Amino acid sequence: MQPRRFKIIAAVILAPLIVIAVLVSGLYIYLQTDGGRETVARQIEQAVNDPAGLSLEMGEIQGNLFSNFSLSSLRLRDASGEWLEITDISLDWSPLDLLGGKLRLNKFALSSLDLKRSPVLPDSEDDE
Numbered sequence: 001m002q003p004r005r006f007k008i009i010a011a012v013i014l015a016p017l018i019v020i021a022v023l024v025s026g027l028y029i030y031l032q033t034d035g036g037r038e039t040v041a042r043q044i045e046q047a048v049n050d051p052a053g054l055s056l057e058m059g060e061i062q063g064n065l066f067s068n069f070s071l072s073s074l075r076l077r078d079a080s081g082e083w084l085e086i087t088d089i090s091l092d093w094s095p096l097d098l099l100g101g102k103l104r105l106n107k108f109a110l111s112s113l114d115l116k117r118s119p120v121l122p123d124s125e126d127d128e
Contacts, residue, residue, distance in 0.1 A: 028066070037061040037069075052122035053079030059087075068092045068107075078120045085114045 030036040041058040048056040055077045063069030069091055076084040088111030097104040 031065050037065065040065060054119075054121070066095050076119070080120050083115070083117050083119045085116070087111045
């Protein structure tokens, strides 16, 4: 009976780990697809966009989000319209550095940065 008990204990411990590994692997594979990268871009836009009128628009992402990728454009808008446009952004990084509390960029390049005007920012809560 001892070997059977060991197998049950091993199955109870290993089954959740295998499920987690499969889910993480599936998520990683999904994020390498056009749809996955589009989902990431939309999630970032939703997180950054502000009801006061500040918004971010990201262009197409190509490459591996976890190492070397490019972004076709990045636009920032306020209530008066677009105030910043950056095009052809290339980024090479390692997300594992984030575990150590650091953001390390091996490469950061862009084709153009067009600052059209100063942004119109809403008053902060400290100003009130």
